[in-house]
Amino acid sequence: MLHLLIFISRFALVILLAFYTYSCFAALRSGISEEQQDFLYFRQTACMYMFILIANGILYLSTFEEQVLVMLGMEMAFFIAVSLIYKHIYRNASLSVTNNMCMLLAISFIILTRLDIDKAYKQLVIAGISLAITCLIPFLVKKLKFLNRLTYVYAAVGILGLGLVAVAGSTSYGAKLSLSIGGFSIQPSEFIKILFVFFVAAMLYDAGNDRRKIEIATAVAGLHVLMLIASRDLGGAGIFLLTYLVMLYVSTQEPRFLLIGLALGAVGMVCAYFLFGHVRNRVMAWKNPLSVVDGAGYQISHSLFAIGTGGWFGSGLYQGMPEKIPVVEKDFVFSAISEELGGVFALCLIFICISCFLMFFNIAMQIHDRFYKLIALGLGTVYATQTFLTLGGVTKFIPSTGVTLPLVSYGGSSLMSTMILFAIIQGLYVMREEDGQ
Amino acid sequence: MRKRRQESPRRRGSINREFAIVTYGFLLLFLCMAGYFIYFVGYAGEDFIDSPYNPRLSQLSEHIIRGDILAADGTVLATSEVDDAQNETRVYPKGNEYAHIVGFSSNGMSGTELDANFQLLRSHSFFIEKIINELQERKNQGDAVVTSLDTALTDALYVGMANYEGAAVALDPETGKILAMVSKPDFDPNTIAQNWSYYTETGSSVLLNRAIQGQYPPGSTFKILTALEYLNEGGGMEDAFNCSGSYTYGDTTIHCYHNTVHGAQNFEEAFAHSCNSVFAEVGLSLDKSGMARLAKRLLFNRTLPTELKNVKKSSFSLKDADSGLVMRTAIGQGNTLVTPIHMAMIASAIANDGVLMEPSVIDHTQNDGGTLVRRYHPVRYGELFDESEVGILREMMRYVVTNGTGSKLYTDSYTAYGKTGTAEFSDNKSEAHSWFVGFAEQDEKKIAVAIVLERAGSGSEHAVPLARTMFDTYFR
Numbered sequence: 001m002l003h004l005l006i007f008i009s010r011f012a013l014v015i016l017l018a019f020y021t022y023s024c025f026a027a028l029r030s031g032i033s034e035e036q037q038d039f040l041y042f043r044q045t046a047c048m049y050m051f052i053l054i055a056n057g058i059l060y061l062s063t064f065e066e067q068v069l070v071m072l073g074m075e076m077a078f079f080i081a082v083s084l085i086y087k088h089i090y091r092n093a094s095l096s097v098t099n100n101m102c103m104l105l106a107i108s109f110i111i112l113t114r115l116d117i118d119k120a121y122k123q124l125v126i127a128g129i130s131l132a133i134t135c136l137i138p139f140l141v142k143k144l145k146f147l148n149r150l151t152y153v154y155a156a157v158g159i160l161g162l163g164l165v166a167v168a169g170s171t172s173y174g175a176k177l178s179l180s181i182g183g184f185s186i187q188p189s190e191f192i193k194i195l196f197v198f199f200v201a202a203m204l205y206d207a208g209n210d211r212r213k214i215e216i217a218t219a220v221a222g223l224h225v226l227m228l229i230a231s232r233d234l235g236g237a238g239i240f241l242l243t244y245l246v247m248l249y250v251s252t253q254e255p256r257f258l259l260i261g262l263a264l265g266a267v268g269m270v271c272a273y274f275l276f277g278h279v280r281n282r283v284m285a286w287k288n289p290l291s292v293v294d295g296a297g298y299q300i301s302h303s304l305f306a307i308g309t310g311g312w313f314g315s316g317l318y319q320g321m322p323e324k325i326p327v328v329e330k331d332f333v334f335s336a337i338s339e340e341l342g343g344v345f346a347l348c349l350i351f352i353c354i355s356c357f358l359m360f361f362n363i364a365m366q367i368h369d370r371f372y373k374l375i376a377l378g379l380g381t382v383y384a385t386q387t388f389l390t391l392g393g394v395t396k397f398i399p400s401t402g403v404t405l406p407l408v409s410y411g412g413s414s415l416m417s418t419m420i421l422f423a424i425i426q427g428l429y430v431m432r433e434e435d436g437q
Numbered sequence: 438m439r440k441r442r443q444e445s446p447r448r449r450g451s452i453n454r455e456f457a458i459v460t461y462g463f464l465l466l467f468l469c470m471a472g473y474f475i476y477f478v479g480y481a482g483e484d485f486i487d488s489p490y491n492p493r494l495s496q497l498s499e500h501i502i503r504g505d506i507l508a509a510d511g512t513v514l515a516t517s518e519v520d521d522a523q524n525e526t527r528v529y530p531k532g533n534e535y536a537h538i539v540g541f542s543s544n545g546m547s548g549t550e551l552d553a554n555f556q557l558l559r560s561h562s563f564f565i566e567k568i569i570n571e572l573q574e575r576k577n578q579g580d581a582v583v584t585s586l587d588t589a590l591t592d593a594l595y596v597g598m599a600n601y602e603g604a605a606v607a608l609d610p611e612t613g614k615i616l617a618m619v620s621k622p623d624f625d626p627n628t629i630a631q632n633w634s635y636y637t638e639t640g641s642s643v644l645l646n647r648a649i650q651g652q653y654p655p656g657s658t659f660k661i662l663t664a665l666e667y668l669n670e671g672g673g674m675e676d677a678f679n680c681s682g683s684y685t686y687g688d689t690t691i692h693c694y695h696n697t698v699h700g701a702q703n704f705e706e707a708f709a710h711s712c713n714s715v716f717a718e719v720g721l722s723l724d725k726s727g728m729a730r731l732a733k734r735l736l737f738n739r740t741l742p743t744e745l746k747n748v749k750k751s752s753f754s755l756k757d758a759d760s761g762l763v764m765r766t767a768i769g770q771g772n773t774l775v776t777p778i779h780m781a782m783i784a785s786a787i788a789n790d791g792v793l794m795e796p797s798v799i800d801h802t803q804n805d806g807g808t809l810v811r812r813y814h815p816v817r818y819g820e821l822f823d824e825s826e827v828g829i830l831r832e833m834m835r836y837v838v839t840n841g842t843g844s845k846l847y848t849d850s851y852t853a854y855g856k857t858g859t860a861e862f863s864d865n866k867s868e869a870h871s872w873f874v875g876f877a878e879q880d881e882k883k884i885a886v887a888i889v890l891e892r893a894g895s896g897s898e899h900a901v902p903l904a905r906t907m908f909d910t911y912f913r
């Protein structure tokens with residue numbers, strides 16, 4: 001009987017997420033009325049709660065661990081708190097952004113409970129703390145009028161933080177990413193990404209084609225990127241570089257800046273390939289993972305075994321072997337999702353991420369103030385680039401760069417910084433809505 | 438806020454065009470990635486699923502009934518019987534005959550059972566059937582692996598080898614597909630588990646698949662290489678030689694088989710008569726490193742290109758060889774050791790215009806309804822011989838049949854080519870392995886074979902008649 005339940009629920013989860021994803025894009029259609037939109041968002045919320053109930057049900061029936069039920073209760077409380085804040089306190093918040101944040105977190109809680117319930121619990125606690133902190137952000141964004149004047153504060157904090165990591169950071173999987181402070185391990189670069197966007201926006205919003213300002217911005221951005229390369233955080237370097245180029249291109253309206261920047265990035269990648277052994281290993285593992293399955297290709301091979309064996313409908317929760325992938329709960333969480341919940345489910349997840357950044361860019365486009373416009377654009381680019389690097393890396397579409405999937409991967413810094421990012425976007429959206437009225 | 442907007446200098450129109458470019462750029466990247474993901478899950482993932490490094494496969498047997506192994510004509514070579522309690526018993530209806538090529542699925546696995554383990558544990562049953570099975574908590578039926586094995590040819594070979602120990606392989610030169618493979622002594626795979634400790638504790642070689650793991654001195658079949666090197670170094674087919682029944686250089690004397698005196702003959706005739714004296718003399722004249730390069734090109738000392746597992750390498754070395762060893766090596770004695778499948782591959786490349794196709798036994802997999810799941814296409818390894826070499830070798834190997842030791846293969850119904858061999862393997866000159874390596878063609882149909890019968894005596898007397906039986910059966 002249990003077998004039958006799990007079997008049916010497997011398809012139920014896929015159908016729920018497919019329905020949710022369809023609603024994401026249906027709501028973005030032009031010419032849709034507000035009532036229709038609200039109905040779609042309501043349907044999304046219903047899908048999300050059903051997903052949590054069914055998935056936790058399977059998790060409980062598979063383990064009979066009471067902790068799963070405790071988690072379910074806490075998750076419900078968390079999501080109700082989110083909707084209280086973003087539907088009732090900030091009445092003008094974007095329901096699309098709120099729903100996507102909740103859905104991604106729900107998927108994260110479920111897969112982490114499956115992989116390691118203690119980590120899922122920690123993640124949920126950090127999500128709760130982050131929610132408490134970030135619920136003030138939309139309010140602050142509206143009230144703090146001097147954010148565009150802190151240009152060099154952002155740059156100084158960013159460079160200092162990255163420098164500290166490069167010197168004193170602890171190494172994991174060949175890259176220096178984190179600092180240990182009082183027993184907690186934090187990844188400064190996750191937060192510096194946001195500061196960096198603020199720095200670039202503050203520098204460029206009124207720069208026009210002012211050469212000197214562009215030169216300073218470029219020098220500071222280059223310094224960030226070089227420090228990340230020094231820490232061997234290639235994924236991070238890619239995110240900072242692309243974010244800067246996109247912001248520079250949009251604010252100057254000069255396509256040649258983008259093209260020259262991308263060309264320099266490409267040359268840099270080729271140089272890195274010839275200079276650094278670890279880069280060559282990554283590329284080799286990408287070209288033919290099975291040929292180096294015992295070495296550099298181990299992670300990616302096991303990721304692909306998981307995705308391939310899971311197939312379109314997945315093995316079902318607890319039926320696969322995602323724990324065979326090293327650091328599966330962080331960089332390779334997508335592979336675990338694809339293996340156990342199915343390729344269709346994972347594809348929906350990709351499209352939810354797409355709808356997220358489309359919404360971010362859409363919000364950015366509608367903001368009139370150039371400073372805030374650039375911030376929304378920069379944060380959207382950070383999100384899109386990071387998502388692309390991680391999803392592309394674990395599916396062997398591009399060489400793996402070791403970055404996390406925002407909101408889904410395990411990791412306190414990544415989770416908190418992404419929730420801050422979403423809250424800033426909400427703040428900008430609320431501001432635009434209230435301006436417009 | 439409105440104020441700041443007015444202040445911003447030199448606004449050139451709306452910057453929403455740039456936004457559109459950035460948005461569509463990212464959208465394109467993500468759509469390509471989603472497309473790749475669909476391609477991977479739907480198609481490319483198969484290579485990863487079937488990888489022996491994939492730890493998930495060991496779990497599959499809990500949900501899937503191991504599929505059948507079939508001969509090319511559908512004859513069941515291995516199947517699983519399932520009782521009411523879902524316990525599986527592996528059954529081999531053909532018993533000893535296919536013991537080595539089909540192998541066994543317990544005790545560490547061997548043969549096709551090992552090679553196709555992953556395919557046998559995948560189920561592509563119709564999905565409704567799968568759902569019904571899931572609901573009744575029954576296992577799904579694994580896919581059947583259809584091999585390229587020809588039952589008539591295998592029957593003829595198995596009977597023809599009689600009680601000799603040894604091995605024989607037949608390949609389709611154009612595809613590399615294995616048509617038959619027999620190794621004796623054999624065993625009954627149905628009782629392998631019961632007899633396992635007996636086989637392993639007594640040090641018996643019964644479990645050794647001699648066709649791919651037996652390392653034999655090649656005897657005169659190696660003269661194919663010696664002759665090719667001689668001709669490549671400027672020798673000619675018409676070069677005149679004289680055989681007095683033996684050839685001596687330094688303190689080594691090489692005898693012709695049974696001390697036969699072959700008398701005056703040209704090089705082609707010496708090849709056809711398998712004259713050891715002439716080949717010992719020729720061997721001394723050859724460039725050692727040239728010979729080593731040829732051996733390397735023909736895959737000696739290298740892992741053979743094939744999907745079959747546990748295939749042994751052939752070995753060849755002329756390093757620090759004195760003249761005696763050089764002479765013995767030239768006639769296929771020396772330190773050279775070959776596996777029968779390797780010799781069959783060399784013959785198949787000559788038959789296939791110099792191109793070697795990688796040997797394989799899996800033709801396709803099908804689900805329990807007989808619907809094709811995946812076809813395993815022939816894999817081209819590359820060119821072993823160039824066009825002129827193929828011409829020379831065909832001419833000489835044909836001459837063996839028309840005028841030499843392979844005359845029992847002469848018939849009007851097909852054209853046979855080959856080289857016999859009599860390989861001494863100990864100091865006891867009376868004991869020798871009987872070899873035949875060659876191929877035959879009839880219109881577009883081709884077959885390449887390698888046969889070795891241990892302690893049977895001369896190649897022309899024992900291995901050649903068996904080759905005749907195989908060709909007759911195949912072209913019937």
Ligand SMILES: [Zn+2]
Pocket residue numbers: 680681682683693697698699700711712713714715
């Ligand atoms: Zn002679």
